[in-house]
Amino acid sequence: MRFTIFNTPVIRPICSLIARLALFLSGWKIEGKKPKAPRYIIVAAPHTSNWDFFYGIAISLCTGVQxxxxxxxxxxWGPFGPVMRWLGGIAVDRTKPKSMVNQTVCCFKGNKQLRLVICPEGTRAKGDRWRTGFYHVAKNANIPIVLGYLDFKRKVGGFGPIIKPTDNMEKDLCEIQAFYDGINGKFPERFSPVLSKNCCAQYCDTPAKTALAK
Known part of the structure; x- marks a missing residue:
């Protein structure tokens, strides 16, 4: 078993206490219920600041999500490697996206329990649209997608709806985009759209946010 900040004996409860205190002092609250599924992808969005990482780690420690x-x-790189891996990090080569998707699918199929956080935006700068690797992994591995979020305007973060990929990827992504509408990253202007407006036009009448919340 690989030890990380989320399961290291003695250290884990101490880190959890520190995380709770840090969130309390900074005025942040956690919303949503901890997912019960043993395997799933957690979408981390919006991703517009380095602060996203620290709040995400804190929420994971407080909720017990390893x-x-x-x-x-x-x-x-160098001495940062062991630290990043202890924090739950997995190094990936972004120049080979197709290979990364296949390897991730194999990891899910080879593990009875695995919760993987993915930032589909791929960068803190504003892009044209999300990268869809996370969706293909979930679809091919037959696992759900948990919509995680950090809303800096309301100072809340946590777990949103759980969705299961269907045979209509664009419709699913459009519903995901509807959920994140109104959720503000630290720098809202940097938040990349899940899909282009033209792609979502045919699904604009779908009450996605309401449907996903049920």
Missing amino acids: CYWMGKSSLF
């Missing part, structure tokens, strides 16, 4: 996250290989 998760892993994927980061660019440069974050694991």
